[in-house]
Amino acid sequence: MTGDAIRIEGLRKTYAGGKEALKGIDLAIPTGSIFGLLGPNGAGKSTLINILAGLVLKTSGHVTIWGWDQDRNPRQSRASIGVMPQELNLDPFFSPRDALEVQAGLYGVPKNRRRSDEILEMVGLTDKADAYARTLSGGMRRRLLLGKALVHHPHILVLDEPTAGVDIELRQMLWSNVRKLNRERGMTIILTTHYLEEAEEMCDEIAIINQGAVVARDSTRNLLGQLDAKTMVIEPVSAPETLPQGPGITIERRDGGLIALSYHASQTTAEDVLELVRGAGIRIRDVRTEQADLEDVFLELTRSRPAA
Ligand code: ADP
Numbered sequence: 001m002t003g004d005a006i007r008i009e010g011l012r013k014t015y016a017g018g019k020e021a022l023k024g025i026d027l028a029i030p031t032g033s034i035f036g037l038l039g040p041n042g043a044g045k046s047t048l049i050n051i052l053a054g055l056v057l058k059t060s061g062h063v064t065i066w067g068w069d070q071d072r073n074p075r076q077s078r079a080s081i082g083v084m085p086q087e088l089n090l091d092p093f094f095s096p097r098d099a100l101e102v103q104a105g106l107y108g109v110p111k112n113r114r115r116s117d118e119i120l121e122m123v124g125l126t127d128k129a130d131a132y133a134r135t136l137s138g139g140m141r142r143r144l145l146l147g148k149a150l151v152h153h154p155h156i157l158v159l160d161e162p163t164a165g166v167d168i169e170l171r172q173m174l175w176s177n178v179r180k181l182n183r184e185r186g187m188t189i190i191l192t193t194h195y196l197e198e199a200e201e202m203c204d205e206i207a208i209i210n211q212g213a214v215v216a217r218d219s220t221r222n223l224l225g226q227l228d229a230k231t232m233v234i235e236p237v238s239a240p241e242t243l244p245q246g247p248g249i250t251i252e253r254r255d256g257g258l259i260a261l262s263y264h265a266s267q268t269t270a271e272d273v274l275e276l277v278r279g280a281g282i283r284i285r286d287v288r289t290e291q292a293d294l295e296d297v298f299l300e301l302t303r304s305r306p307a308a
């Protein structure tokens, strides 16, 4: 499949209590990408993912999964996508092998196309294949959920906060699996994460959602590239009465007598900034620089928006 693995148009969700969780989302997710869906708690990420998974009913809008309209072709669109949910909902009396077999049954995967052993191996649960789920650690349960998302060989894998609260080892194991599925099988990956560094490292493209709306959507490189914004923070020997002004440099006072000078590295050099400061007769006791990362874009875009 070329083009978009998922197309979302005008997607809205209002929960029964009246909470408007999605306020008209338009989003296209390219086939073969690792796509990051970022946003603060309560932004609507899980709602969106659960709609894709067919677990939550949308209020209005269109969702197309792997070319299948979710309303007109629910079976095919469901078969195209595997979802690892945020919640650890597992039947405590099923072993990992049972859980995979039952899931495969639910998706109508014929016995001869089931790959339970392979999946158990991949998620590192071969040793625990026949243990009760209730005896599995949190990390093992998460791995089993990943395995369950894969039983029907979906084209698209969706991971909702897969690494929230997991240790580094499991996190690395999850990411290496995800990368492998993407590279070797061309699987399209959609993930939400709280760890922006992780998104920066893993994702080709990113959408940031806030209060049920997409506030940014670009390649990770472009999003970071927008940010050639830098800030030099100076501690003056003594606080100046007035602040100097220079083209392309925004100057403001910070707590503790500090002075912050923000500029764009593509237009202004650190030397220009220092010259401005020295030219104003300000003596520098200490200096540090701050560089924007995804966290800054994120904060910038999700900060102080009036609740609608
Ligand atoms: P995120 O995953 O980005 O943290 P969610 O999609 O879980 O956000 O939630 C978005 C908003 O919808 C939140 O305000 C949340 O409280 C609300 N919400 C989520 N699930 C339900 C539900 N089942 N019923 C009512 N409100 C819900």
Ligand code: MG
Pocket (backbone or CB within 6 Å): 045, 046, 047, 086, 160, 161
């Ligand atoms: Mg969530």
